[in-house]
Amino acid sequence: MNNKNNTIIVTFPDGNIKEYKKGITGYQIAESIAKSLAKEAIAIELNNKVCDLSLEIHNNVSLKIIKRTDERALELIRHDCAHVMAEAVQELFPETQVTIGPAIDNGFYYDFSRDKAFTPDDLIIIEKKMHEIIQKNTSFIREIWKRDDAISFFKNKKEHYKAELISDLPQDEIITLYKQGNWTDLCKGPHLPSTKHIGKAFKLMKVAGAYWRGDSSNAMLTRIYGTAWRNEEELSNYLMMLEEAEKRDHRKLGREMDLFHFQEESPGSVFWHTKGWLLFQTLINYMKKRQDAAGYFEINTPDIMDKSLWEKSGHWEKFSDNMFTTEEKENRIYALKPMNCPGAVQVYKQGIKSYRDLPLRLAEFGKVHRYEPSGALHGLMRARGFTQDDAHIFCTEDQITEECITVCNLILSIYKDFGFEDIHIKFSDRPEKRVGSDAIWDKSEQALKIAIEASGLSYTHNPGEGAFYGPKIEFVLRDAIGRDWQCGTLQVDLNLPDRLSANFIAEDGQKYAPVMLHRALFGSIERFIGILIENYSGRLPLWLAPTQIVIATITSDTNTYAEEVFSMLREKNLRTEIDIRNEKIGYKIREHSTAKIPVLIIIGKQEAEQRKLSVRRLGSNDTANFDLDTIITSLTKEAKSP
Secondary structure, three states, X not given: OOOOOOEEEEEOOXXXXXXXXXXXXXXXXXXHHOHHHHHHEEEEEEOOEEEOOOOEEOOOEXXXXXXXXXXXXXXXXXXXXXXXXHHHHHHHOOOOEEOOOOEEOOEEEEEEEOOOOOOHHHHHHHHHHHHHHHHOOOEEEEEEEOHXXXXXXXXXXXXXXXXXHHHHOOOOXXXXXXXXXXXXXXXXXXXXXXXXXXXXXXXXXEEEEEEHHHOOOOOEEEEEEEEEOOOHHHHHHHHHHHHHHHHOOHHHHHHHOOOEEOOOOOOOOOEEOHHHHHHHHHHHHHHHHHHHHOOOEEOOOOOEEEHHHHHHHOHHHHHHHHOOEOOOEOOEOEEEOOOOHHHHHHHHOOOOOEHHHOOEEEEEEEEEEOOOOHHHOEOOOEOOEEEEEEEEEEEOHHHHHHHHHHHHHHHHXXXXXXXXXXXXXXXXXXXXXXXXXXXXXXXXXXXXXXXXXXOOOOOEEEOOXXXXXXXXXXXXXXXXXXXXXXXXXXXXXXXXXXXXOOOEEOOOOOEEOOEEEXXXXXXXXXXXXXXXXXXXXXXXXXXXXXXXXXXXXXXXXXXXXXHHHHHHHHHOOOOEEEEOOOXXXXXXXXXXXXXXXXXXXXXXXXXXXXXXXXXXXXXXXXXXXXXXXXXXXXXXXXXXXX
């Protein structure tokens, strides 16, 4: 029988229930199950929250022992690496102030304040010191402090940034500090049991600048980035992936393939070259075909609209820091659209809509502009101006599930056409900055959950990452070298139609605001092109390649036959170029291979005499001989869009 005063009930993942004395730690529970488990344990999960292994438990809980093999161990390792790095920095450079140092995707960072920026040589020294600290196997000890005592402690250490952080915390916030030996940091935790649990699989990567609290009006700090993994093999694989990613960098390949460029006169905007724009239009045409078949109607809305519309939609309040605006003219202020949705609502509102008109699917390839700090810009992947393949589906509440299932199936089918079949789906719920009542958000989130579960797709929870007007699901693609890219989204919005006075007449004759589903498939077309270039390492499938075929002659006396073949290929709408320059064939092959031309047709005397073609595929050193008609038929079929 459970003595409520002295014992607690612990429920394990397998459903087993055990009774323990109040105040028992996670480590002691692991030890009670098996000595080997206690040895492997690094943390515990209490009621779905990761906590220190040493935490005393005083209430009935659901508990799971976390081992190093657990995926969640990575965040702990990386977080602890940040702490150890900060200790190493202050030991080596005592004048340095520490600020914040979180775990991030694939690693960690810490921001430091010092007069002199760190150099790559400093990183080698810091990394060596980190290994020394880790080998000491110092325990991470959690302490609860009084607010004033914690502020005084850091002020006395001349750690003014830490003191400021504590002062700005809510008054009811519990102030926790973690000690590792003689070094102490402000931190919520959790942490590994000791420094030795971090292991050796980490590396400091680079130095960058960062403003305090991300505000350009604040002091510039020095940020050190690192990566950390559970073992040496994972670290080695990650570093190899980075090396491969560098080779695949879309900015480098974009230059080699003559697709686009960027320049300072328009930061974050793409200058498309002929071949790049052809690739862009190929994607547009593909999507138009898929959307037409799925019952969408294409629209187009203005790039610039009056501030009043953005105020009504909620963008001005929640998103204005990311918007480009004009100076006041004729007593009006305009903004470049950061999103397409308010414009789509204006199209919907033209004319009376009945329930019989729903669902109404309005698609738009809309150019949007969002302010991104210059330091965050990254070629096609992070731009200020980009094109979204948006669609807004206006429907009734009863139609939400069916429409969401249809959209999910369409998205997955499209990604498959581009070779992406490893797709991860995230459900993102209400953010802190949002419009609409909690009741509407409850309704929206429930509707989207029902829809995604009805689709039979598995998903993970991404808390607080929804749009400011509604929850969303995100489609994350895994590319050829194991990187994840968030692309498509589907959002349920019960806020915006009402805010913008959109309605339809229902069967009962009353007016109601429609549900608005926001849907993007590629997401940003520019970004999707960047992903494709890197995924394929520039070797695009034949149907996507801006130049599909190059005909290269060996000698000038084959030019007539080459031009005949050129005309025949062009008649079949194959994007073909001819190279009859007085250059050696080896030079031509190297040049066109660098430009990532999928098919190289080589014509010499023998080919001309026999009316055959020698075909060389990108990435191969071999050539194959074909009859003229056979290869044209084959290439025409291969170049057809899915």
